[in-house]
Amino acid sequence: MITKDQKDNLFSLVKSLTKSEKRQFKLYVGRLGVNSDSKFLNLFNVLDKAKTYNEAAILKSGIVKKQQLANVKAHLYKQILISLKLNPSHQDVRLQIREQLDFASILYHKGLYKQSLKILDKAKELAIINEEKNAAFEIVELEKVIESQYITRSISTRADELAIQAKELSALNVIASKLSNLSLQLYSTILKTGYVKNEEEAEMITNYFNQRLPKLNIEKLGFREKLWLYKAQLWQSFLLQDFLNCYKYALKWVDLFYQNPSMISVNPVFFLKGNNYLLEALFFINNKPKFEEKFLEFQTTVSGSDFPKDENVATLVFLYKNFHSINKHFIDGSFEEGLSLIPIIEKDLIPFRDKIDPHHKMIFYYKFASLEFGAGNNKACIKYLDKIISNKSLSMREDLLCFSRVLNLVAHYEAGLDYHLETLLRSTYKFLIKMNDLHEVQKEMIKFIRGLQDIYPHDLKNAFRDLYKTLKTFEEHPYERRAFLYLDIISWLESKIENKPVGEIIRTKYLTKNT
Numbered sequence: 001m002i003t004k005d006q007k008d009n010l011f012s013l014v015k016s017l018t019k020s021e022k023r024q025f026k027l028y029v030g031r032l033g034v035n036s037d038s039k040f041l042n043l044f045n046v047l048d049k050a051k052t053y054n055e056a057a058i059l060k061s062g063i064v065k066k067q068q069l070a071n072v073k074a075h076l077y078k079q080i081l082i083s084l085k086l087n088p089s090h091q092d093v094r095l096q097i098r099e100q101l102d103f104a105s106i107l108y109h110k111g112l113y114k115q116s117l118k119i120l121d122k123a124k125e126l127a128i129i130n131e132e133k134n135a136a137f138e139i140v141e142l143e144k145v146i147e148s149q150y151i152t153r154s155i156s157t158r159a160d161e162l163a164i165q166a167k168e169l170s171a172l173n174v175i176a177s178k179l180s181n182l183s184l185q186l187y188s189t190i191l192k193t194g195y196v197k198n199e200e201e202a203e204m205i206t207n208y209f210n211q212r213l214p215k216l217n218i219e220k221l222g223f224r225e226k227l228w229l230y231k232a233q234l235w236q237s238f239l240l241q242d243f244l245n246c247y248k249y250a251l252k253w254v255d256l257f258y259q260n261p262s263m264i265s266v267n268p269v270f271f272l273k274g275n276n277y278l279l280e281a282l283f284f285i286n287n288k289p290k291f292e293e294k295f296l297e298f299q300t301t302v303s304g305s306d307f308p309k310d311e312n313v314a315t316l317v318f319l320y321k322n323f324h325s326i327n328k329h330f331i332d333g334s335f336e337e338g339l340s341l342i343p344i345i346e347k348d349l350i351p352f353r354d355k356i357d358p359h360h361k362m363i364f365y366y367k368f369a370s371l372e373f374g375a376g377n378n379k380a381c382i383k384y385l386d387k388i389i390s391n392k393s394l395s396m397r398e399d400l401l402c403f404s405r406v407l408n409l410v411a412h413y414e415a416g417l418d419y420h421l422e423t424l425l426r427s428t429y430k431f432l433i434k435m436n437d438l439h440e441v442q443k444e445m446i447k448f449i450r451g452l453q454d455i456y457p458h459d460l461k462n463a464f465r466d467l468y469k470t471l472k473t474f475e476e477h478p479y480e481r482r483a484f485l486y487l488d489i490i491s492w493l494e495s496k497i498e499n500k501p502v503g504e505i506i507r508t509k510y511l512t513k514n515t
Contacts (some may be wrong), residue, residue: 011053012354014044016311017080021087022048028083039064040076053458093130095264102141104313113146120146130266131224132513133176137169149201173401179228179409185212186235191359194400195241197439198479202240209236223260225255227270234277241478245286250278254294264301268308272316283327286513291331313448315355318348325513326367333491333506335374342368362388368402373407374503382408405431406442409449410492425450444470445489461497468493
């Protein structure tokens with residue numbers, strides 16, 4: 001019986017190992033001088049060959065008794081991590097600093113103060129250059145302890161120097177901590193509820209931001225503090241749907257890395273995320289020339305030989321490249337052209353299935369559904385939306401769940417699947433009420449679709465015109481307009497009124513605006 005299909009931590013770790021990492025693990029175990037039939041090595045071999053985690057099969061193999069299994073698994077887990085730590089591909093700057101700090105501590109405890117201080121001085125320089133100020137502060141604190149025991153003629157000036165350094169690092173660490181807390185709270189809000197829905201929520205976010213933003217002198221901030229500041233400003237702008245400011249702060253975020261190129265390899269994840277939000281902001285403000293320029297710049301950097309290539313980074317590069325490859329087609333309505341991306345991305349998703357969380361998978365499905373809808377393939381659109389709507393465990397991004405249901409209604413209407421509409425209307429209405437997310441745009445859409453069955457075919461165009469006039473008033477509304485970010489209802493209505501494909505409508509609007 002499969003007990004924890006691929007959810008066992010040890011099994012997931014073993015399955016994440018590359019061929020070279022497995023080879024290194026076996027060499028490392030060999031160096032330990034353990035017996036070739038040791039329990040933890042045998043367990044490793046079993047897990048390596050298994051397709052799923054099956055505890056009953058492990059026990060049946062006889063390599064370990066039931067009462068020993070937990071301990072053997074824990075030991076194997078630890079040994080794999082030690083082996084990975086020794087792998088040159090995992091030797092980043094943080095590990096190097098930590099290793100030097102460990103060496104210095106060993107020398108200090110052996111009474112070799114001078115040697116310890118020499119190592120600490122080099123480690124501190126490395127930490128400060130790479131903006132690892134928490135580690136730098138820890139090093140200074142150990143230096144103070146050692147200096148108090150290793151008496152030299154320069155102790156008075158050295159004590160002052162260390163005290164000042166500790167004070168400056170501590171002050172910057174406090175600022176970074178406050179900014180990172182603020183940034184994380186705002187990010188959590190946008191993941192849970194999406195954009196602000198009314199004036200009251202906007203005021204609440206603005207007050208929250210202003211009350212928690214520490215007093216700053218931008219000139220005195222280092223790379224790390226500026227990074228957290230731009231992040232917090234970006235999240236506030238996203239929550240308020242202020243996309244021009246989103247672009248401004250995301251650009252500051254990305255430019256900060258290009259001004260400090262050594263930081264790209266130290267913090268590749270933050271570099272990738274900054275680019276993702278920069279491209280997202282350009283998508284929202286419909287600036288395709290700038291979007292294409294920044295997208296090309298991003299792709300050139302991440303495909304460079306000196307850009308980090310670990311699994312986490314590879315997953316993010318995959319996500320952001322593909323999200324924005326699709327978004328490019330939404331800007332100018334080239335939906336049919338974008339359809340060719342779907343099978344390629346679906347195929348490429350397979351190796352990443354254990355690394356991409358359900359939330360990001362659902363975003364792919366929504367983008368696929370929107371591409372299919374824009375190209376007029378309503379049944380294919382419904383197929384992808386069903387993957388989102390039927391996912392009962394998805395608790396994030398309420399806005400994504402809401403608009404999936406609204407688009408589902410429109411796609412069912414367009415596909416002529418009228419026999420489903422009444423049931424769908426009831427379940428959609430119930431869902432939106434429950435989520436407290438029923439805005440004027442959704443209310444008007446539901447009212448319109450509910451009334452369609454009573455409209456004679458020759459009156460249909462007038463009904464579309466009436467809905468168009470009503471919804472057009474919300475297009476620039478600070479809180480209602482968020483509906484159009486997920487689903488361009490206005491262009492869909494224009495396509496119904498003018499008897500043209502929705503892609504052609506969006507394309508014409510784009511060309512008119514950018515001529």
